[in-house]
Amino acid sequence: MANTIIxxxxxxxxxxxxxxxxxxxxxxxxxxxLKESLFVEASGVVEADIEVQNVDIAGRxxxxxAATEKVELKADCRVVGDVRAPRILxxxxxxxxxxxxxxxxxx
Amino acid sequence: xAATREFGATTDSTVIGPSILISGKLTGDEDLxxxxxxxxxxxxTKTLIVxxxxxxxxxxxxxxxxxxxxxxxxxxxxxxxxxxKEGRMVGDIRSPRVIIVDGASFRGRVDMGNAEPRAATDxxxxxxxxxxxxxxxxxxxxxxxxxxxxxxxxxxxxxxxxxxxxxASSxxxxxxxxxxxxxxxxxxENKPPPPPPPQPMAMAEAGKxxxxxxxxx
Numbered sequence: 001m002a003n004t005i006i007x008x009x010x011x012x013x014x015x016x017x018x019x020x021x022x023x024x025x026x027x028x029x030x031x032x033x034l035k036e037s038l039f040v041e042a043s044g045v046v047e048a049d050i051e052v053q054n055v056d057i058a059g060r061x062x063x064x065x066a067a068t069e070k071v072e073l074k075a076d077c078r079v080v081g082d083v084r085a086p087r088i089l090x091x092x093x094x095x096x097x098x099x100x101x102x103x104x105x106x107x
Numbered sequence: 108x109a110a111t112r113e114f115g116a117t118t119d120s121t122v123i124g125p126s127i128l129i130s131g132k133l134t135g136d137e138d139l140x141x142x143x144x145x146x147x148x149x150x151x152t153k154t155l156i157v158x159x160x161x162x163x164x165x166x167x168x169x170x171x172x173x174x175x176x177x178x179x180x181x182x183x184x185x186x187x188x189x190x191x192k193e194g195r196m197v198g199d200i201r202s203p204r205v206i207i208v209d210g211a212s213f214r215g216r217v218d219m220g221n222a223e224p225r226a227a228t229d230x231x232x233x234x235x236x237x238x239x240x241x242x243x244x245x246x247x248x249x250x251x252x253x254x255x256x257x258x259x260x261x262x263x264x265x266x267x268x269x270x271x272x273x274x275a276s277s278x279x280x281x282x283x284x285x286x287x288x289x290x291x292x293x294x295x296e297n298k299p300p301p302p303p304p305p306q307p308m309a310m311a312e313a314g315k316x317x318x319x320x321x322x323x324x
Contacts, residue, residue, distance in 0.1 A: 004124035007137045014131010014147055020124045030131055 008043045024059070042076060064098075125160045133165075141176065159193045172202075174211075181215075 003021045006012060010026035017033045024044040032038060032046070037054040040046055044059035051066050058074040065071055067085035075093035082099040090096055120138035123129060127143035136152045141161035149155060149163065154171040157163050161176035168183045174194035182188050184202035192210030199216040207213055 003122070004127045004143070005120075005122045007121035007135065007139075009137045010121045010133065010135035010139070012129060012131060012133045014129060014133070016127065016129045018124065018127035018143065020126045022124075022127065026121070026135065 006044075040077070123161070157194070 003023055004018065005023045006026045006028060008025040012026070012028045013030055015031045015033075016022065016028060019035045021037045021039070022032070022034055023039045023041060024046060025041045026043070027045045027047075029047045031050075032048050033051040035053060037056070038050060038052045040055070040057045040059040040061055042058045046059070046061045047063060048061075049063045049065075050061070053068050054070045054072075055065060055067050056072045056074065057077040057079055060078045062080045064082045065079075065084065067083075069085065070087040070089070071083050071085040072089040073079055073091060073094040073096055075091045078095040080097045082101065083096075084101040086102060088100055088102055120140060121135065123139070123141045123143045123145060125142045128146070129144070130146040132148045132150075133139070133145060134150045138154045138156065139149070139151055140156045140158060141163055142158045143160070144162045144164070146164045148167075149165045150168040152170060154173065155163075155167060155169045157172070157174045157176040157178055159175045162179075163177070164179045166180045166183075167178070170185050172178075172182050172184050172188045173191065174182075174189065174196055175191045176194065178194075178196040179198060181199045182196075182202070184200075184204075186202070187204035187206065188200050188202040189206040190196055190208065190211035190213055192208050194208075195212040197214045199218070200213075201218045201220070203220050205217050205219060
C-alpha cells in the first residue's frame, strides 16, 4: 500500500499527524506525530518534535524524539535532541547529541 | 530498512497517505499526490494530484492541479487546473487552462487571465468622461456655447462606443448640455482656449496703443 512519502524537494513547515508509516526524504519543520513508523532517509532533514511508535533515522534530525517502541540511529545520521524510548539503538558512525531516556514506563 | 530504501528509489514523487494530516506550509519542486489531508498552504513547481480520498484545505499555487478529491481554497496554476468527475471544489481558480468535466462539483470563480482587451479599454473610456465634467464648469463656461452645432453627431457615435451613461444622456433631447460638454472638453484639452479671449482684448488695446501689443508678444 501506499506509504506516505515526503520527497526530497519537498519542504513542509507545520504539523504532520497520521496513522501510517511516513518516509521523509525532504525537509519537515514543526511537529510529527504518528501511530506507526517514521523513516528519515539520508536526504531527509527534520527540525521537529517527533512522537511516533518507531523511528529510523539515517538523515538529520533536530528536535526531541519520543517513541513508544524503538528509536534507531543509523550510521550516517546526525541527531540533536533528547531521545525517549524503551529501545534505543545507536549504530557505529552515528552522530548524536542529547539526552537518552530508556526508562519509559509512563506509556 | 530495505523496504523504505526501495520506496525512496522507485518513487520520485511525494505521496501523502490516506491517514496523514499535514497542517502548515508545504513547498516543493516535485509532483505531490494527496490521499490524506493537507491544510494550510501548498506551493509546488510541478503537479498537485488530489486523489478521491484526498482533502486539501489550502491555498494552492502549482503548475498543474488535478482534483479528484476535495479542495477547499483557492488554486493558482501556471498551466492548468482539472476537476475530474470525482472532484469537488469550493474556491477560486486562476489558471490559463481550466478543465471541469461532467460530474465535477465546483463553486467559486474562474479566472483564465487573458480577459479581452476590449473590456479593459472600455472601462477607462467610461471613467474619463466622469472625471472631465468636474473640471469643465470651473475652467470655461463660454466655449460650450460657441461650438454647439458640430458636436452633436460626433457625440452620439462616440458616446455609444465609449460609455453607456453618456450615450443615454446624449440620446435624449431633453438633456442637451451633456453632449455639448463632451466635445468642448476634448477640444479644450487639445487647444488651450483661455488665450483667445485675451487676444481680442489685446487687439482692441493694440488699436489704441501699439507699444503695449509689442510688449505682450
